[in-house]
Each structure stands twice: as C-alpha cells, then as structure tokens.
Amino acid sequence: MPEQPARAWRTVLEHIERDLLDGKLGPGDRLPSERDLAADLSVGRSSVREALRVLEVMGLIRTATGSGPQAGAIVIATPTGGMSTLLRLQVAAQGFPLDDVVQTRLVLEDAVVTTLAGRAERDTAEAHRILLAMDAEGLAPQEFLALDAQLHLALAQSSGNSVIAAMMAGLRTAIESYVVAGSEAIADWTTMADRLRTEHHAIVAAIDEGDADAAGALVRAHITGYYEHVLGHRPTD
Incomplete structure (x- = not known):
C-alpha cells in the first residue's frame, strides 16, 4: 500500500540519501527515472517530483528535461x-x-x-x-x-x-x-x-x-x- 502523500516524498529523499551514503550514487551519476523510483518505492510520481525539487533546491542534483546524456536528474559535486x-x-x-x-x-x-x-x-x-x-x-x-x-x-x-x-x-x-x-x-x-x-x-x-x-x-x-x-x-x- 503506497504511503500517504504527506510523507511519501520523504521516503524518496531517504532512499536517495542512503544510496549516496552507501556509495551507490556519486557526483555525475544519474538518478533512476521518476517512473522507476515511484515503482520501486511504492509512491506516486508526484511525490518523486516533489522530492527531486527539494534536492535541487538543496543543490544536490540538477534536472533537465528531454533526452540524451544531460537529461534527467544528475548528482552534482558542488552543493x-x-x-x-x-x-x-x-x-x-x-x-x-x-x-x-x-x-x-x-x-x-x-x-x-x-x-x-x-x-x-x-x-x-x-x-x-x-x-x-x-x-x-x-x-x-x-x-x-x-x-x-x-x-x-x-x-x-x-x-x-x-x-x-x-x-x-x-x-x-x-x-x-x-x-x-x-x-x-x-x-x-x-x-x-x-x-x-x-x-x-x-x-x-x-x-x-x-x-x-x-x-x-x-x-x-x-x-x-x-x-x-x-x-x-x-x-x-
């Protein structure tokens, strides 16, 4: 059963934080797609987008639309x-x-x-x-x-x-x-x-x-x- 929307975005943040601390993600790495994060964590895609907005404001990722190597959400090294x-x-x-x-x-x-x-x-x-x-x-x-x-x-x-x-x-x-x-x-x-x-x-x-x-x-x-x-x-x- 998906988490309540009020807390779902925090689940996404905690998941990404764990991956950073464990070394599964690092500067320059691309985060999984919104669809994959939503499915893996049993949350709505709107909650994933909310978490990504928070991470972007915090200076931990940058996001870009479209396709190609610069698209999606990428961990940056200058927060x-x-x-x-x-x-x-x-x-x-x-x-x-x-x-x-x-x-x-x-x-x-x-x-x-x-x-x-x-x-x-x-x-x-x-x-x-x-x-x-x-x-x-x-x-x-x-x-x-x-x-x-x-x-x-x-x-x-x-x-x-x-x-x-x-x-x-x-x-x-x-x-x-x-x-x-x-x-x-x-x-x-x-x-x-x-x-x-x-x-x-x-x-x-x-x-x-x-x-x-x-x-x-x-x-x-x-x-x-x-x-x-x-x-x-x-x-x-």
Missing part, C-alpha cells in the same frame, strides 16, 4: 549554493541570537584570514578590487556596506574552503542586517567609513605579507569593534 540557501533560511526563520551570529563570524573569518596568510601562494586580487571600489568618494552608507559584505565573502571564497565560503554566504543576510541597522545609529558616518577602510586595508595587507597572527588579530578587532561601537557591548557579554 555549496544549496548549503548557503538552507543556512540563510534557517537564520531568517529561527532568528538566531545576534551574539551567536557574531561569534560564528569571528570563528569563520579568523580561519579565513589565517589560512590565506599562511599560504605560499594566495589570491587577493578580488579583495583588492573591492578595496579600490570602497575607496571611492561619495558612497552612500548602504553602498559602502554592500561592498564591505562582498569583501568578506570574497576572502572566504579565496580561502579555498568551500564549507566556510558556503556558511559565510548563508550568514550574509544576518550579518548585513545588523551591520546596516547599526550604521543608522552612527552620528558621524564619514569617520566610521574611514576607520573601516583603514581596517580593511590592514587586514588584506597582513594577508599579503603572510602574517597570519596579525591578520587574525586585525579581523577579530574589526568585527568586535564595529559590533561594540553600534550596540555598546562585546559579543561575549
């Missing part, structure tokens, strides 16, 4: 977009405490800059491009802070750690919300912007010089300093 989406939605839905978001950011960004600085070869070209854009005169606070967010994400992506990059991207909405909200309470934005520019340049310079200790200390002071300035307490309080 970072899906991970970012899921974390972003969890942040939005659960309303994680701001202190927790900042503490997580401190851990991630410390790891990012120290990893980059510790490499013999490091790519900070995108970071320098964004720094140059941030140095332009006449930027409105929201324009400046959008570039600020891009800079931190660019460094995370340059670190080469796809999990950290995905987590930073997923936290970006929560980070931007408190950063932008905080800017509205700053009486002298010009002075604050100059301070942030100086701090950003110092962080990237420490990375370029291979000074991991300095890069870590600078990024921690940068994050906690802004937080403390706009909210009046440190994230550990």
Whole structure:
C-alpha cells in the first residue's frame, strides 16, 4: 500500500540519501527515472517530483528535461549554493541570537584570514578590487556596506574552503542586517567609513605579507569593534 502523500516524498529523499551514503550514487551519476523510483518505492510520481525539487533546491542534483546524456536528474559535486540557501533560511526563520551570529563570524573569518596568510601562494586580487571600489568618494552608507559584505565573502571564497565560503554566504543576510541597522545609529558616518577602510586595508595587507597572527588579530578587532561601537557591548557579554 503506497504511503500517504504527506510523507511519501520523504521516503524518496531517504532512499536517495542512503544510496549516496552507501556509495551507490556519486557526483555525475544519474538518478533512476521518476517512473522507476515511484515503482520501486511504492509512491506516486508526484511525490518523486516533489522530492527531486527539494534536492535541487538543496543543490544536490540538477534536472533537465528531454533526452540524451544531460537529461534527467544528475548528482552534482558542488552543493555549496544549496548549503548557503538552507543556512540563510534557517537564520531568517529561527532568528538566531545576534551574539551567536557574531561569534560564528569571528570563528569563520579568523580561519579565513589565517589560512590565506599562511599560504605560499594566495589570491587577493578580488579583495583588492573591492578595496579600490570602497575607496571611492561619495558612497552612500548602504553602498559602502554592500561592498564591505562582498569583501568578506570574497576572502572566504579565496580561502579555498568551500564549507566556510558556503556558511559565510548563508550568514550574509544576518550579518548585513545588523551591520546596516547599526550604521543608522552612527552620528558621524564619514569617520566610521574611514576607520573601516583603514581596517580593511590592514587586514588584506597582513594577508599579503603572510602574517597570519596579525591578520587574525586585525579581523577579530574589526568585527568586535564595529559590533561594540553600534550596540555598546562585546559579543561575549
């Protein structure tokens, strides 16, 4: 007897998860057809399609219609977009405490800059491009802070750690919300912007010089300093 529709799509997800964990499926492999999955699992094809939509949003498969080698549902090897989406939605839905978001950011960004600085070869070209854009005169606070967010994400992506990059991207909405909200309470934005520019340049310079200790200390002071300035307490309080 087929499962109730409300749970049938979960059966499909669990089946595919088991095949991934057991090594029966891997990056580049094609999933069985909707018809075969429905028959094998005793569920309706609509439930199979629902499960595939969930997997696609999660970034675990891509689907294409038609025939040929690229058609159907295929497991992909770069699920970072899906991970970012899921974390972003969890942040939005659960309303994680701001202190927790900042503490997580401190851990991630410390790891990012120290990893980059510790490499013999490091790519900070995108970071320098964004720094140059941030140095332009006449930027409105929201324009400046959008570039600020891009800079931190660019460094995370340059670190080469796809999990950290995905987590930073997923936290970006929560980070931007408190950063932008905080800017509205700053009486002298010009002075604050100059301070942030100086701090950003110092962080990237420490990375370029291979000074991991300095890069870590600078990024921690940068994050906690802004937080403390706009909210009046440190994230550990």
